[in-house]
Amino acid sequence: MEWSNVDWSRMLTAMTLGFHIIFATIGVGIPVMICLAEWIGIKKGDSHYILMARRWARGFTITVAVGVVTGTCIGLQLSLLWPSFMRIAGQVISLPLFMETFAFFFEAIFLGIYLYTWDRFKKPIYHWLLSLPVVIGSSASAFFITTVNAFMNTPQGFKLKEGALVEIEPIIAMLNPATPSKTFHVLTSSYLSAAFILAGIAAFAILRGRGGDYQRKALKLTLTAGFVFALGTAIAGDVSAKFLSKYQPEKLAALEWHFETEPGADLLLFGKIDENNEITNAIKIPGMLSFLAGNSFGHEVTGLNEFPEEVRPPLWIHYLFDSMVGIGVFALMISGTYTIIGKRRSSIRNSKLLLMMIISGGPLSMLAVELGWILAEVGRQPWILRGYMKVSEGATTAAGVRMTFMLFLGLYLLLGTITVAVLGKMFKNKPPHVELGERYGK
Amino acid sequence: MEILGISILWIFLFGYLIVASIDFGAGFFAFYGRITGHEHVINHLISRYLSPVWEVTNVFFVFFFVGLIGFFPDAAYYYGTALLIPGSISLILLAIRGSFYAFSNYGSRESTLYLFLYGATGLLIPASLSTALTISEGGFLVKEGDKVVFLASKLFTSPYSWSVVVLAIVSVLFISSSFLTYYASRAQDRKALGLVRKFALFWIGPTILASLLVFASLGKHNPGHFEKALDLWYLFGLSLLFFCIAFILLIKGKRYGLSFIMVLFQFFFAFFGYGASHLPYILEPYVTIFSSHTNEAMGYALVTAFIAGLLLLIPSLGLLLRLFLFDADYIKGKK
Incomplete structure (x- = not known):
């Protein structure tokens, strides 16, 4: 072609x-x-x-x-x-x-x-x-x-x-x-990624046996900040879902493979979709999409069927969406483990597995930023304005x-x-x- | 309103012309210093000045094109369509220059290759950017239906275009060396002063010759613009006057600060004389400031933002200059 x-x-x-x-x-x-x-x-x-x-x-x-x-x-x-x-x-x-x-x-x-x-x-x-x-x-x-x-x-x-x-x-x-949801999301996720990149560098030095007071202090500072920013990012994500449902419903519907306009809409995690829009292997959480989009399980979520085919965004953005959210949850969990659980049981802070997960957090959060931008841009298709x-x-x-x-x-x-x-x-x-x-x- | 908009843009462009010239020329001299073995004499001086301010230089350029999009969206449309390739090449050169400056300055100081890229782009960028001014004179873009076509071969064979390129390069070297002369005298670095003053005296002749050359070829390429420039003869006369004062001060070897200010005035009057005489055109014959101007509401919003921005930036720039340019101890390397 x-x-x-x-x-x-x-x-x-x-x-x-x-x-x-x-x-x-x-x-x-x-x-x-x-x-x-x-x-x-x-x-x-x-x-x-x-x-x-x-x-x-x-x-x-x-x-x-x-x-x-x-x-x-x-x-x-x-x-x-x-x-x-x-x-x-x-x-x-x-x-x-x-x-x-x-x-x-x-x-x-x-x-x-x-x-x-x-x-x-x-x-x-x-x-x-x-x-x-x-x-x-x-x-x-x-x-x-x-x-x-x-x-x-x-x-x-x-x-x-x-x-x-x-x-x-x-x-x-x-x-x-x-503007509110987007700028909020961009700022918190940037802070989050930066904190995790720096945390990853410190964790890498510790894992390599070069850890001293300097690295431990750096790790504690970056992950505490990272935890706060991860929480902020999660809230920003929630605000974004509510915004989309109200102002850009076709984008939310494409992200969630949601076709029928209905109250009590299910949230779909993972899964696969074929050319006939048949969804397989997805985990369904009943009513959750309605809850996330409108704070109530009875909230009506507009489906893709309301939009002519030529102005529907591509459906593959669902995969990006799941990965982005997954990384966000992962970042929240490892920073939470290090800061909150680590406070009572400090031995967990030296765990090799946790350190390795922290190292992966830097590149992963950057990946999440990339995926987020791709889904934001592709999710607007076919429009530039x-x-x-x-x-x-x-x-x-x-x-x-x-x-x-x-x-x-x-x-x-x-x-x-x-x-x-x-x-x-x-x-x-x-x-x-x-x-x-x-x-x-x- | 249109006049106000174009004046703001022209001020940005003049600001860019000056700070970028200092920066571009300094890059070239730094590289020249490395290969001729004068490195220890001047490079220290150059990097002390450049390190804190290089990003500021880049911003002037961004200001200019963002301002063009805002104040004159139609002009941005024409230039955008026509200049895809030359614009992209300039961008790549700018990108290489900016990042290799950082790489060589903060990363590996010894790399001659990085310094070469930095020095060479310092001459290529003004050459390529100056062609945008050439194109504005008309004759290099044609409109065919919906398309705007750029006549590259015509640009490359035009004597006017080449005279502008020559002027751009020699002016960069002259502005830069006259600034460095002043900077070296502030630092009381006699050795460096001797060298950069020699550069300034060397490039002063070609600068004036090249400007005359541009004038002469403009008369051939765009007689209408040439006539209007002659009507504004007093602006160019003032430019020449300031040039002579700068020349005398440089020869006498004193008051280098004043001499640099004279150089600024020289370029200011020439640049504004050139700009004023080309009005109302932004791109002959398609775009004038009246045909392409943005709506009233946006115009006011931009001017308001501009004034608010200046109120914020001028004190900040003042602080930057006070700490690095006018702090004699810093320049001498004591801080």
Whole structure:
């Protein structure tokens, strides 16, 4: 099958976003962890935590650089690959795009200051204060950019009159119904992933027999934070289900293979679906979907049969949905085990199995972020702007999208490989206890 | 409103032109320093300045194109469709540059390959970005029905296009070296000062020659724009005046800060003279600021956001500059 411009444009956008989201997630989450570690370090007067903040910040410089350049790529690719869509979006939703840039600028300025002023202030708390604008800036950028994606799902704040956009209200467009649930979910899951990646690194060192006080403190801090963020993510997921049921029912129905509109709808876990929409091997929880979508078992959940075939999202997103939720539950359980059960029975904290599960938590939560974005985007199909413009109408008509895809594939492979190599080298040569001795004479 | 929008964008672009030139040129000089064995003289100076501010540079660029989408969605549509390939190549160069800067600076300092990529992209990026300005003069895009077609071969054979590329590269080297001269004098680093001042004096001649060349070829390529530029002769005259002051100060070897400010004024007047004389066109002959302007409500929202953003950013930038650019101890490497 020959791929069209639309297909290649979608693939290139998916690839750029898929690559960028790794660094964006880290970029939103890590500053929070750095800020926490430095604060605890100052309060307790414990140089371990200060060193933690320093080392995380040092690794962060590399990921943030890749995040910046890939973010620039996706920003410009929106105009290069989807010019017709951006012509409309520019009219209605460019305000948060513009504000995102400001938020990022704010973050970039203070990140520069933060990284180069470690020992320049008499009172260490002044240096910690500099981390706040970094946290605010990165989370605000995530918020603004997510409102744009929310707008694509539930567009509002304009009217279409004879093909022209009228009565445009930028703020209403930005604060559309999808905004609260989406931004909440994006922020908590970014914090969660960052905490688990850092926890995984500490657990890895302990498992390799390189664990000292530094690693144990790091593990405790990251998993306690991870537990809180996992709870937050679960709540955000619940809010999202209620939002979908009300405003984007076809997406929820596709996620849950729910065809008939009915009260007391069942929740389906796992299972398989064939071309005749026959579902096999699924675990059914009676009435649960109604409960999750509307807080009552009698709540009526709209089914896919209400929608014409051509505007139904693909049904395979159910598999992604189950995996994403599964990883979320897994993260909640291991961080809960470590922090709550580990408090009474500290021996469990040295369990090899638990440590291995913690190590897997980093990559898995990143996988969950990827799956979540794929299901969010595929679940909006066939629309690029739900109800107004289809993806096939938004793509560029220019020649050479395939070649562009290949060029960027090469770029991302190169950047990905070197990032891993550089990060590895950065920390391998100088484990924490060596650096602690150099800096603080211990 | 349209004029306000384009002025904001033009300010962003001017901001990018200056900070990016400093950055691009510094990358080139750092690489040049490595291969000619002057590394120890200047690279320390360069990395002390660049390390805290490189991301800020990138943001100016993002601001410009996000602002273009917001203020002039139609212009973004035309450029977006036409510039898929050249735009993507510039993006890849920018991506390589940004990440390899981080790799070489925070990761492995010794790698000459990383530094080479960093230095070479510093010259290629301004060359490729400057073609967008060339394209705006018209003649390189045609509309065929619904499609916008980019005439690449015409761009590559146009003398005007090449004169702009040359001007972009030499200006980068001139702006950058005159800034570094000032920075070295603040750091009281005599050795580095001697070297970067030599760079500045070397590139000053080609800069003025290249600008004259661009003027001459513009007269051939787009006589209408050329005529309007002549009407604004006083702006270009001011630019020349500031250029002469900068030149004299550099030769005399004193007041490098003032000399750099003169360079800023020189480019400011030339850049705004160029922009003003090209109005109302954003892309000749298809897009003017009036035909492509966004709706009123969005225009006001963007301007409000812009003002609020500036109120937040200017003090922050002030802090950044105070800590790194105007803190003599930091520049000297004592902090």
